[in-house]
Amino acid sequence: LLKLRLEVSSLSSAYSTKIKGGNYALGLQLPSQTVARAMSSLGGATPPYTTLAISRPTESITHVELHRPEKRNAMNSAFWSEMVTCFNELSEDAQCRVVVVSGAGKLFTAGIDLMDMMNSVLQPEGDDTARISWGIKKKIKKLQETFSVIEKCPKPVVVAIHGACVGAGVDMITACDIRLCTQDAWFQVKEVDIGLAADVGTLQRLPKVIGSQSLVNELALTARKMYADEAKSSGLVSRVFADKEAMMAGALEIAGEIAGRSPVAVQGTKINLIYARNHSVADGLDYIATWNMSMLQTEDLMKSAQAALEKKSPKTKTYSKL
Numbered sequence: 617l618l619k620l621r622l623e624v625s626s627l628s629s630a631y632s633t634k635i636k637g638g639n640y641a642l643g644l645q646l647p648s649q650t651v652a653r654a655m656s657s658l659g660g661a662t663p664p665y666t667t668l669a670i671s672r673p674t675e676s677i678t679h680v681e682l683h684r685p686e687k688r689n690a691m692n693s694a695f696w697s698e699m700v701t702c703f704n705e706l707s708e709d710a711q712c713r714v715v716v717v718s719g720a721g722k723l724f725t726a727g728i729d730l731m732d733m734m735n736s737v738l739q740p741e742g743d744d745t746a747r748i749s750w751g752i753k754k755k756i757k758k759l760q761e762t763f764s765v766i767e768k769c770p771k772p773v774v775v776a777i778h779g780a781c782v783g784a785g786v787d788m789i790t791a792c793d794i795r796l797c798t799q800d801a802w803f804q805v806k807e808v809d810i811g812l813a814a815d816v817g818t819l820q821r822l823p824k825v826i827g828s829q830s831l832v833n834e835l836a837l838t839a840r841k842m843y844a845d846e847a848k849s850s851g852l853v854s855r856v857f858a859d860k861e862a863m864m865a866g867a868l869e870i871a872g873e874i875a876g877r878s879p880v881a882v883q884g885t886k887i888n889l890i891y892a893r894n895h896s897v898a899d900g901l902d903y904i905a906t907w908n909m910s911m912l913q914t915e916d917l918m919k920s921a922q923a924a925l926e927k928k929s930p931k932t933k934t935y936s937k938l
């Protein structure tokens with residue numbers, strides 16, 4: 617569907633399409649400042665989505681914008697399923713080589729929609745405790761999939777956070793591969809404040825992201841806000857930018873670096889990094905040996921090696937879609 621939408625919109629004006637008030641060049645190189653401005657959407661969500669705005673700032677980069685700015689991008693029931701559809705499509709879309717995620721409006725996200733979502737979680741159905749519990753577990757597993765699809769997507773996901781990232785927002789960003797933020801950003805593992813233990817990823821992934829278990833414990837047990845500088849020093853984000861415009865330009869630059877390289881190398885790297893994080897060194901080494909016994913046979917290797925011998929960037933070569 618995503619591919620179809622993009623094809624239709626690219627047909628409507630050759631090589632250039634206007635989505636949600638911004639000019640997006642397909643197959644053309646735009647200066648990153650221009651693209652960064654274009655990435656800040658003015659319109660609404662992109663149908664059939666109601667909470668996401670999808671655009672293509674370049675041919676191989678997809679921008680997924682959380683788009684409920686009037687509700688601070690709070691995650692309602694539509695969002696929880698739209699993310700799964702969106703990322704499953706991106707996983708299959710060979711045109712897309714890297715994804716950038718950001719939030720529209722004043723801040724990145726206020727976390728779970730407390731009006732819409734809590735009702736469905738707090739009104740379980742079932743004839744007895746066993747059946748009610750079974751149903752709740754199924755619901756939680758389904759919600760977990762909303763962010764696990766980011767990790768399962770073989771294309772690297774760069775997330776750009778401005779303003780605030782609350783509750784489920786932290787669950788979400790810990791499933792992303794590269795995290796950037798603005799100087800005004802703050803992060804809050806808020807779940808304990810609404811009476812629950814975070815259950816959609818933070819408690820499992822944040823300790824793998826931040827080196828200090830003590831800091832993770834403190835953040836999760838007290839729900840205190842962590843500001844940009846501490847997010848950087850603790851390793852939650854890798855870069856802090858002065859404002860959103862600079863961050864989006866930076867996100868796009870990083871995405872461009874990734875998109876220009878061999879997708880066989882890039883996707884294999886993401887998959888093996890995640891595997892290595894979840895397994896022993898010995899298991900990880902075995903996994904990559906099995907992985908590369910087929911992937912080393914790619915023509916991309918010769919092309920990239922040739923570029924290195926010519927003292928050129930691997931980006932000077934063209935790699936087939938994967």
Ligand SMILES: CCC/C=C/C=C/C(=O)SCCNC(=O)CCNC(=O)[C@H](O)C(C)(C)COP(=O)(O)OP(=O)(O)OC[C@H]1O[C@@H](n2cnc3c(N)ncnc32)[C@H](O)[C@@H]1OP(=O)(O)O
Nearest residue numbers: 686687688690726727728729730731737782783784806807
């Ligand atoms: C089994 C479940 C698994 C998942 C669990 C996840 C848990 C969590 O995510 S816990 C965190 C929940 N979120 C919060 O507690 C944040 C609540 N919001 C705020 O504190 C503030 O809105 C915020 C500091 C983020 C921004 O403040 P600001 O002054 O900029 O905006 P507001 O005027 O407060 O809000 C504007 C409109 O947005 C609505 N809204 C904001 N957050 C939420 C939310 N989380 N859920 C639903 N709606 C939200 C707010 O009501 C305003 O709407 P309106 O009055 O219609 O203008």
